[in-house]
Amino acid sequence: MKILVAIKQVPDTATQVKIGAGGKAIDTAGITWIVSPYDEFAVEEALRVKEKRGQGEVVAVCLGPDRAKEALRSCLAMGCDRAIHLNDPAWTAADTLTTARALAAVIKQEQPQLVLCGRQAIDDDMGAVTAQLSEVLGWPCAAWIMEESVDADGKNVRAARQVEGGLEVFDLPLPAVISAQKGLNEPRYPTLKGIMGAKKKEIKDVKASDLGLGAEPPQLSVVALEALPPRPPGRVIQGDVATAVKELVRALREEAKAI
Amino acid sequence: MDFALTEQQELIRKEVATLARSFSADYWLEKDRSGEYPWEFVKAFAAGGWLGVVIPEEYGGSGLGVTEAAILLHEICVAGAGTTGASPIHFYVFPPMPVVKHGSPALKERYLPAIARGDSVMSFGVTEPNAGTDTSRIETRAERLGDRFVVNGRKVWNTNARQATHILLLARTAPRDPAKPFAGLTLFFTPFDRTKITVREIEKMGRRAVDSNEIFIDGLEIPATDIVGEVGRGFYHLLDSLNPERVLTAIEAVGIGRAAIERASQYAKERVVFGRPIGQNQAIAHPLAQAWAKLEAAELITMKAAWLFDHGRPCGAEANTAKLLAADAGFEACDVAVQTHGGYGYAKEFHVERLFREVRLYKIAPVSQQMVLNYLSEHVLGLPKSY
Numbered sequence: 001m002k003i004l005v006a007i008k009q010v011p012d013t014a015t016q017v018k019i020g021a022g023g024k025a026i027d028t029a030g031i032t033w034i035v036s037p038y039d040e041f042a043v044e045e046a047l048r049v050k051e052k053r054g055q056g057e058v059v060a061v062c063l064g065p066d067r068a069k070e071a072l073r074s075c076l077a078m079g080c081d082r083a084i085h086l087n088d089p090a091w092t093a094a095d096t097l098t099t100a101r102a103l104a105a106v107i108k109q110e111q112p113q114l115v116l117c118g119r120q121a122i123d124d125d126m127g128a129v130t131a132q133l134s135e136v137l138g139w140p141c142a143a144w145i146m147e148e149s150v151d152a153d154g155k156n157v158r159a160a161r162q163v164e165g166g167l168e169v170f171d172l173p174l175p176a177v178i179s180a181q182k183g184l185n186e187p188r189y190p191t192l193k194g195i196m197g198a199k200k201k202e203i204k205d206v207k208a209s210d211l212g213l214g215a216e217p218p219q220l221s222v223v224a225l226e227a228l229p230p231r232p233p234g235r236v237i238q239g240d241v242a243t244a245v246k247e248l249v250r251a252l253r254e255e256a257k258a259i
Numbered sequence: 260m261d262f263a264l265t266e267q268q269e270l271i272r273k274e275v276a277t278l279a280r281s282f283s284a285d286y287w288l289e290k291d292r293s294g295e296y297p298w299e300f301v302k303a304f305a306a307g308g309w310l311g312v313v314i315p316e317e318y319g320g321s322g323l324g325v326t327e328a329a330i331l332l333h334e335i336c337v338a339g340a341g342t343t344g345a346s347p348i349h350f351y352v353f354p355p356m357p358v359v360k361h362g363s364p365a366l367k368e369r370y371l372p373a374i375a376r377g378d379s380v381m382s383f384g385v386t387e388p389n390a391g392t393d394t395s396r397i398e399t400r401a402e403r404l405g406d407r408f409v410v411n412g413r414k415v416w417n418t419n420a421r422q423a424t425h426i427l428l429l430a431r432t433a434p435r436d437p438a439k440p441f442a443g444l445t446l447f448f449t450p451f452d453r454t455k456i457t458v459r460e461i462e463k464m465g466r467r468a469v470d471s472n473e474i475f476i477d478g479l480e481i482p483a484t485d486i487v488g489e490v491g492r493g494f495y496h497l498l499d500s501l502n503p504e505r506v507l508t509a510i511e512a513v514g515i516g517r518a519a520i521e522r523a524s525q526y527a528k529e530r531v532v533f534g535r536p537i538g539q540n541q542a543i544a545h546p547l548a549q550a551w552a553k554l555e556a557a558e559l560i561t562m563k564a565a566w567l568f569d570h571g572r573p574c575g576a577e578a579n580t581a582k583l584l585a586a587d588a589g590f591e592a593c594d595v596a597v598q599t600h601g602g603y604g605y606a607k608e609f610h611v612e613r614l615f616r617e618v619r620l621y622k623i624a625p626v627s628q629q630m631v632l633n634y635l636s637e638h639v640l641g642l643p644k645s646y
Contacts (some may be wrong), residue, residue, distance in 0.1 A: 070266070074274075075271055077274065123523060150349075174643050189277065190274050191307045191309075192271070192311070192321050193308045193321060195271055195274060196267065252457070
């Protein structure tokens with residue numbers, strides 16, 4: 001079974017984000033880049049499906065600039081068999097729909113039986129690509145999945161997501177698109193052998209023209225980024241405990257309206 | 260000249276950092292309190308294949324160099340693991356090095372795969388109570404009896420001896436010749452036979468979870484097949500362990516210093532006294548900046564020494580210089596970090612107290628700062644030997 005995992009390279013979760021000079025993008029200077037954590041669940045699940053079936057191929061795909069190669073290399077180090085890097089100036093301002101169309105074009109070429117994504121990237125938190133991708137492909141889609149199993153003959157996948165008070169379980173005919181929620185698995189750390197092996201694996205560069213796509217104006221454009229207003233200072237309530245507690249309860253109830 | 264890490268080295272750096280940071284500062288604080296060996300940490304690194312970093316690929320390792328091992332230990336220390344985390348890992352790097360470089364194929368086949376998997380735990384048996392840095396005067400003797408040697412003597416400062424399954428052991432096999440004092444020493448790599456070796460732990464200032472010991476060897480039998488390299492040339496084989504050891508301990512001191520500076524800088528940004536963060540005061544900021552600059556310089560010479568070693572070039576001057584500068588830089592960084600924290604720096608829960616105790620070791624081990632200066636005076640500057 002061929003499985004394709006779509007990943008995104010995002011700033012490390014510990015990054016102190018600053019707005020860039022134009023006010024429409026973040027300042028990327030000095031940022032450490034990582035594979036978006038939800039996408040790591042998707043990579044891990046793809047590897048587990050392959051391992052459980054004892055055969056198959058896992059292909060990682062990423063749309064992004066040159067630096068995105070590092071993210072693909074990390075996926076190869078985790079155990080993906082090869083990678084495809086969608087890298088073209090035409091995609092510099094790609095919105096979610098453009099990204100979904102590019103991914104769909106690769107998927108039509110690769111013809112995987114299963115596509116896995118993270119439920120959303122942790123940078124812009126759009127969470128739209130999975131749905132748009134399955135729409136462009138005309139494939140079934142199950143999002144925010146916490147449990148998954150592909151049946152023995154590789155025709156269907158059963159996927160479950162958490163809803164209030166329980167699990168909602170779906171059966172999808174393959175090929176299908178699934179997006180991973182936290183809890184699906186615990187992603188492995190790449191081993192040293194995996195890192196060394198990653199060097200020998202292929203990362204194929206693909207341009208828009210290779211997929212028969214041209215530059216298209218984004219459907220969605222950023223008007224402005226605004227920083228959050230600074231947090232107002234806290235307040236220390238003075239006095240003996242009994243009075244202070246009374247004042248705290250009053251402030252929580254009447255001022256903060258928290259209780 | 261190229262100072263950049265290769266793509267693979269960068270990936271190693273990143274992944275080790277992620278794995279090492281999955282063990283919190285509180286994990287290390289608890290190990291320091293209980294004195295329990297950090298098995299969970301060692302096993303996590305074994306599972307990732309990291310312990311075989313310098314073991315050749317044909318023996319189950321990754322066949323990388325001291326440069327990659329230095330990146331590994333640097334990130335372990337930057338993550339806050341301190342000497343407690345670094346020591347158990349670095350024992351998979353420099354004690355096997357003479358076996359890798361000089362061992363017979365049979366010896367390598369017998370021991371290296373288990374080291375690469377992390378199934379063996381190693382102890383390093385060189386230093387002796389009556390010899391110290393004067394290795395030519397060690398008194399542990401190995402006497403040949405047919406196809407085996409019988410060893411008697413004692414060693415001190417054996418790290419890991421409580422857990423060890425194997426020991427790299429230096430013993431005299433011929434009397435000391437004042438004209439050639441380093442000849443007549445033989446190196447063995449052999450199972451740690453607890454029926455013949457008695458271990459007495461030494462209580463110490465830091466790194467409580469990783470034991471240091473005095474060991475007493477009484478009639479330990481070693482088959483001749485466990486000799487590393489040639490009989491009588493053990494000291495020279497050992498040099499392939501000692502220079503990497505200096506490089507790795509140097510990079511550990513740098514990493515520990517960085518961990519301390521990171522904590523102190525964070526604290527200096529958050530701690531508000533007299534209406535502003537204390538880091539706004541230059542009396543706080545400048546020592547931190549100075550310490551950072553010294554760490555940066557020490558790291559450069561350390562990586563240069565690693566590069567020289569990996570390229571088969573002489574690296575004695577650089578490896579010794581690295582250890583000298585890194586031990587001082589690491590210590591200064593931890594000292595400044597404690598000072599930045601004020602009274603809280605003295606409290607265990609802020610973690611710099613542990614790093615301060617641990618980093619002190621590097622001014623003494625694996626060789627004292629003073630002996631490094633003697634080495635540089637004599638071997639680099641050509642000055643007469645003073646002792």
